Amino acid sequence: MPGVPVSSWIALxxxxxxxxxxxxxxxxxxxxxxxxxxxxxxxxxxxxxxxxSTQEPRRLRGAISTGVGGSQTPTSACEMxxxxxx
Numbered sequence: 202m203p204g205v206p207v208s209s210w211i212a213l214x215x216x217x218x219x220x221x222x223x224x225x226x227x228x229x230x231x232x233x234x235x236x237x238x239x240x241x242x243x244x245x246x247x248x249x250x251x252x253x254s255t256q257e258p259r260r261l262r263g264a265i266s267t268g269v270g271g272s273q274t275p276t277s278a279c280e281m282x283x284x285x286x287x
Contacts, residue, residue, distance in 0.1 A: 202208065223233040 204211075220233055223229040
């Protein structure tokens, strides 16, 4: 990408400048407040819905395990939980 890392810093500065512009105009200030409340609400929901850090991560049903956490990797497809013999 041309101009790295300067172009990345310019893009971040532009993104940080947008809320400043929104705060200076009465017509767009309500959108700024609603967006801040929306992201705060999402953060609260994520914090409440996420399992504790001491729990083992949930695995997808039927996914082949990598052997992490003491699980054994199946040697064939018929050892999978959803195997129907094909």
